[in-house]
Amino acid sequence: MRKWIAFITALLGLGAIPAYGAETYKIGAILAMTGPGAYYGRVMSRGPLLAIEEINAKGGIDGMKLELVIEDHKSGQPKEGVSAINKLVNIDKVPFILTSYSAPTLAAYPIAAEHKVLMLNGGGWSPDLVGKAYLFNNRMVGSYLGQVIAEHVFRRGARKLAMIYRNDPSGITVRDHVRPFWEKLGGTVVATEVHELGATDYAAQLAKIKAARPDAVATWSYGKDLGFIVKQARDIGITVPLVGIDWTPDGQAVAGAAMEGYEYASDYLDPDSKEPWTARFIQDYKKKYGEAPDFYAANYYEGVYILAELIKEVKQKGGTPQSGDQLRQALLAKRKFASVYGGTITFNDDGTSAKPVAIFEVKGGKPTVKTLVK
Amino acid sequence: MLELFAQLTVNGLVSGSLFALLAISFGVILGTTRTFHFAHGIVYTAAAYGAYAFAEGLSLPLWLGVVLAVVIAVLLGVGIEVFVYQPLRRLYASPLTVLIASLGVLIIVENAIAIFFSTDAKIISGFPSRLIVLGGVAFTTLHLSTVLVSWALFFILLLYLYGTKTGKAMRGVATSPEMAEIVGIDTRRVFVGAFAIGSALAAPAAILYTLDKGATPDMGVTAVLMAAIAVIVGGVGSLPGAALGGMMIGLARNWGIWLVPSEWQSAIAFGILLLVILFRPTGLFGVKLRKAEV
Amino acid sequence: MDYFIHVAILIALYTILSTSYNLLIGYTGLFSIAHAAFYGIGAYTSALLTLHFGASVPLALLGAIVVTALVGGVIGVPALRVRGDYLVIASFGFQMIVFGVMLNWLALTRGEGGLAGIPRPELFGIKIFSPAAYLPLAVVVAGICFLVTWWIARSPFGRVLRAIREDEVAAQSLGKDIVYFKIAVFALAGGLAAVAGSFYAHYVTFINPLSFTLDESIFIMAVVLVGGAGNLWGSLVGTVALVMAPEALRFLRIPDAIAAPFRQILYGLLLVLFVRFRPQGLIGEHSATRGTPKVPAGGDTKVEEGSSALGTRLPQTSGNGKPLLTLRDVTKSFGGIRALDNLSLTLEEGRITGLIGPNGAGKTTAFNLITGFLEPDAGSIMYRGRELRGAKPHEISRLGIARSFQDLRLFPRMTVLDNVVVALPGQRTERLSLIFFAAPHVVRAERENLRRAYELLAFVGLAEKAGELAEDLSYAEQKLLVLARLLATQANLLLLDEPASGLDPTSVEAIMALIRRLPDYGKTICVIEHNLDVIKGLADPVVFLNEGRTIASGAPAQIMASPHLADIYFGV
Structure with missing residues (x-):
């Protein structure tokens, strides 16, 4: 009801909407709450909601409670990203937004930059999201992950590599970084196949890959x-190692048993971690949501804690934490933050970050850490 | 090279058989009732989710899940005919009006499924799929079953249409509804029958697909588009044409990878459709495509 | 506040999309579900022109319009071959291919990554950045598009579009070149959608393929159908309703995972309920015009003898014996059946020739051959020394041959007046280019045409019904309207297919009296009729056809006196 009144008063041009209480600090989130990527929206919203619950239970940040306002970009619709940020910036007046997907983020970004709102992306990685003043990523750079996993299979004796990549800037960037890297190691790339976003039939590409007889x-x-790729590769008799830079329960559900032995490099969230914060996060998340968190949940959980640090920093210097610009200054001054993955995360000038990376192997339908890469 | 060709051909036959089954399930409704049953896509989706709910949700044996999914598909398909299309036909609504209503039904049920089951892919795991390798060409027992089931159902449908009295009545209505009325065939009942048969055929197609690739709420839209394309390519009114149209699309999508880069694969079917419309609007095996009539 | 301005801008954007789509689906009845593809082509063209070629925004907009209109025109070609359900699927195919190109032609579109940093427009040296500054521009652009669409819709061009929607064959028989109109309207709708696309690209500054999906096309269709197809105000209302509703949902505490499917369900329900219970939409096509006939300036609805609308009244020309149309040895077979078998027939200028014969004798087939709807297998059809074989129906119509149809083929959901006006020949104002560049001329010509149409309606006695829809007339009135529409073509040769069938004796008398007067105006008539009293009262000579051949001709009394012919006629 209150929202309706707010809507109507605002429609009538009756001016700004009063905040619920002076002590609430609103954070925005633009996530894939609906559509084919609803899985991501779910885990990416659960992470920060858990973090906020924890912070608020301890009395907030100096008595100031956090509140998350989630907007939906419908699994990557740019227009929805613009609608969402217009609402977040103008009505909720948030200084900080957790964002996801490259398209709606890029569509929303000019408005964020204009209003000096700080954005943090922990979801999909894309070269387009690098080098933007008000946009930072706490997701590891994909091309780096690609090199890590490539080196791993090379060490295990593979020389002939086949690649299948998604036809978008991120897939292409990884392809373009890994190919020379692999050739410098001394291997050859015997097949490069591309697939459409959201395809379900990969039989033709995989048949070509199979005919090239790769080692991996x-x-x-x-x-x-x-x-789909992993399942259909096994279905047409590709038996060599399959590796990559992603794993999600969603992908696991599709591939089922075919996923056994798949290896990937990714942000390091060890499900059996002995790190106290990591272990506590995994335990609390399981208790609250009834399933184990993946690293997306962890990234967005971490994002809220990074913000909490920034708010404290700004307050200490006597600034206003409601200013996205001051949050950004604080981030660039501090750079290094505690990471829920254990250890620290360090932000670079171009908006990327460095954090622990690991190689995982899927065993019994679950990822297990194989090696930690510094 | 020969091995790759063989593998692509096998892939094409497998996906083509599934398209063929879909195409005849759609074609039997379009041919008999002249209703462009776009919501057929949602009957297909509902069958997949029905099988999932029974086989995975309630842990019933897979065969029972399949039977119940067929029942769900028939109920939904016939329900749409009786509660949506028939009232519109009584109002002498244009075929396009019926098509819009059909699209509306598709949107409603698809999103109801999304609310109820979420948009995550749903997997049915009960099928004991094993890898078979024959001289370098690999496929699974599920793929083999897909081909066998699709063609078996196609021949059963032909036997029904040409060998039974009700089947002949259905063909009569398909050729000329007015004539069928005159010789005393109850066209309304034949229409319901066509919807029942078409929907029943959509269920195995949906389940075979889901066993391989999992179900999502939006799976039906692509399915009905492919079915419609196969029917138009084959020629409206010809079920063997529809089946061959489906096979052609399956093979073209796989062989086409030689001619066009693989990212254009999904455009191949639409490319074939546009070519057929431009150069042979009657379809490859059909007799007529409704043009502006004098 | 910016947020609400953003919503207002979206409304302006979708107004352009829905009104232009209405031209296709509502006015012309071309059921294409690919408007988002045009929208997307416009957006990408405009964005690429500014990003890669440094074009200014207005120039890019122009480029986008031209490119998209060209694509639209090309897409019109398959639309000529198929109608209805098949066009829907073909347009789906087009939509999917365009989407695929946007997604996969990375070198050009950068795929899903999209195009970022699209420049915003500058006006008088000021960069338009904030939504508040954008809104006036949005309203002006949308307003111009709306006016353009409105002007097209109510122009003679728009009237022909509606005639095509109502009955393509009848429109052809009135001399309308369907090919031109269909391609033109596709190009037009595409060009207008490009304005929306360009506008969107430069407003959001980022585009990717996901904004131009099939769902978007379906949304635009829902807007038009809910608002009211064939009424631009309906599209405006539909746009406001359907754009606002989901934005309002953001303010309700509906869990997000349910909100979007819930919204889709709402669209679906709207579609189903509207086609079932309110097929005309919120504001129907005729909700405003019904019952308010436009009386032309000068208001005189009496027919004057020798009036221009009927053609000049000539001094007794009837029966001068000159042949106007000659069929020689015309043969036409359908499958194995010979509908016409070496038919020879001559229609003399200024006379009413009656064509009689049993069912299946080939009478209507002869009409179809003369008017170009069917092509003869052999033989020749000469009209004023010109061979008609191979000419298209609209070309033959323009030579001065007009026909009526047994099943009337009026334009049922157009007004009585429009049914007649659309048939008037030589309306250069139906040309798209002229509607804009010679607006005063259009208005003048239109006034004159309305006057002539009124005269014709007065001639057949339907002047008071001018504002009603043709479908609301009684059967007898519809037959009179058929005659008025036929006369409006100004044709010299009128082919009447059963003008008096199904009428009561009083109406038969009335229509006979009208037809009898026509030779006075220089008309030559050929009439097919089963009612022999009508033939006796009208025709001389009478030609008797059987099994595709002329078996007798002569004065009516003479033909009807033959017991042999009577036996054939009554199938004894």
């Missing part, structure tokens, strides 16, 4: 698409 197949793809 690298996939620069994500989510369900990855699941």
Whole structure:
């Protein structure tokens, strides 16, 4: 009801909407709450909601409670991203937004930059999201992950590599970084196949890959698409190692048993971690939501804690934490933050970050850490 | 090279058989009732989710899940005919009006499924799929079953249409509804029958697909588009044409990878459709495509 | 506040999309579900022109319009071959291919990554950045598009579009070149959608393929159908309703996972309920015009003898014996059946020739051959020394041959007046280019045409019904309207297919009296009729056809006196 009144008063041009209480600090989130990527929206919203619950239970930040306002970009619709940020910036007046997906983020970004709102992306990685003043990523750079996993299979004796990648800037960037890297190691790339976003039939590409007789197949793809690739590769008798840079329960559900032995490099969230914060996060998340968190949940959980740090920093210097610009200054001054993955995360000038990376292997339908890469 | 060709051909036959089954399930409704049953896509989706709910949700044996999914598909398909299309036909609504209503039904049920089951892919795991390798060409027992089931159902349908009295009545209505009325065939009952048969055929197609690739709420839209394309390519009114149209699309999508880069694969079917419309609007095996009539 | 301005801008954007789509689906009845593809082509063209070629925004807009209109025109070609359900699927195919190109032609479109940093427009040296500054521009652009669409819709061009929607064959028989109109309207709708696309690209500054999906096309269709097809105000109302509703949902505490499917369900329900219970939409096509006939300036609805609308009244020309149309040895077979078998027939200028014969004798087939709807297998059809074989129906119509149809083929959901006006020949104002560049001329010509149409309606006695829809007339009135529409073509040769069938004796008398007067105006008539009293009262000579051949001709009394012919006629 209150929202309706707010809506109507605002429609009538009766001016700004009063905040619920002076002590609430609103954070925005633009996530894939609906559509084919609803899985991501779910985990990416659960992470920060848990973090906020924890912070608020301890009395907030100096008595100031956090509140999350979630907007939906319908699994990557740019227009929805613009609608969402217009609402977040103008009505909710948030200084900080957790964002996801490259398209709606890029569509929303000019408005964020204009209003000096700080954005943090922990979801999909894309070269387009690098080098933007008000946009930071706490997701690891994909091309780096690709090199890590490529080196891993090379060490295990593979020389002929086949690649299948998603036809978008991120897939292409990984392809373009890994190919020379692989050739410098001394291997050859015997097949490079591309697939459409959201395809379900990969039989033709995989048949071509199979005919090239590679020692290993690298996939620069994500989510369900990855699941289909792994399953259909096994179904047409590709038996060599399959590796990649992503794994999600969604992809696992699609591939089922075919996913056994799949290896990937990714942000390091060890499900059996002995790190106290990591272990506590995994335990609390399981208790609250009844399933284990993936690293997306962890990234967005971490994002709220990074913000909490920034708010404290700004307050200490006597600034106003409601200013996205001051949050950004604080981030660039501090750079290094505690990471829920254990250790620290360090932000670079171009908006990327460095954090622990690991190689995982899927065993019994679950990822297990194989090696930690510094 | 030969091995790759063989593998692509096998892939094409497998996906083509599934398209063929879909195409005849759609074609039997379009041919008999002249209703462009776009909501057929949602009957297909509902069958997949029905099988999932029974086989995975309630842990019933897979065969029972399949039977119940067929029942759900028939109930939904016939329900749409009786509660949506028939009232519109009584109002002498244009075929396009019926098509819009059909699209509306598709949107409603698809999103109801999304609310109830979420948009995550749903997997049915009960099928004991095993890998078979024959001289370098690999496929699974599920793929083999897909081909066998699709063609078996196609021949059963032909036997029904040409060998039974009700089947002949259905063909009569398909050729000329007025004539069928005159010789005393109850066209309304034949229409319901066509919807029942078409929907029943959509269920195995949906389940075979889901066993391989999982179900999502939006699976029906692509399915009905492919079915419609196969029917138009084959020629409206010809079920063997529809089946061959489906096979052609399956093979073209796989062989086409030689001619066009693989990212254009999904455009191949639409490319074939546009070519057929431009150069052979009657379809490859059909007799007539409704043009502006004098 | 910016947020609400953003919503207002979206409304302006979708107004352009829905009104232009209405031209296709509502006015012309071309059921294409691919408007988002045009929208997207416009957006990408405009964005690429500014990003890669440094074009200014207005120039890019112009480029986008031209490119999209060209694509639209090309897409019109398959639309000529198929109608209805098949056009829907073909347009789906087009939509999917365009989407695929946007997604996969990375070198051009950068795929899903999209195009970022699209420049915003500058006006008088000021960069338009904030939504508040954008809103006036949005309203002006949408307003111009609306006016353009409105002017097209109510122009003679728009009237022909509606005639095509109502009955393509009848429109052809009145001399309308369907090919031109269909391609023109596709190009037009495409060009207008490009304005929306360009506008969107430069407003959001980022585009990717996901904004131009099939769902978007379906949304635009829902807007038009809910608002009211064939009424631009309906599209405006539909746009406001359907754009606002989901934005309002953001303010309700509906869990997000349910909100979007819930919204889709709402669209679906709207579609189903509207086609079932309110097929005309919120504001129907004729909700405003019904019952308010436009009386032309000068208001005189009496027919004057020798009036221009009927053609000049000539001094007794009837029966001068000159042949106007000659069929020689015309043969036409359908499958194995010979509908016409070496038919020879001559229609003399200024006379009413009656064509009689049993069912299946080939009478209507002869009409179809003369008017170009069917092509003869052999033989020749000469009209004023010109061979008609191979000419298209609209070309033959323009030579001065007009026909009526047994099943009337009026334009049922157009007004009585429009049914007649659309048939008037030589309306250069139906040309798209002229509607805009010679507006005063259009208005003048239109006034004159309305006057002539009124005279014709007065001639057949339907002047008072001018504002009603043709479908609301009684059967007898519809037959009179058929005659008025036929006369409006100004044709010299009128082919009447059963003008008096199904009428009561009083109406038969009335229509006979009208037809009898026509030779006075220089008309030559051929009439097919089963009612022999009508033939006796009208025709001389009478030609008797059987099994596709002329078996007798002569004065009516003479033909009807033959017991042999009577046996054939009554199938004894």
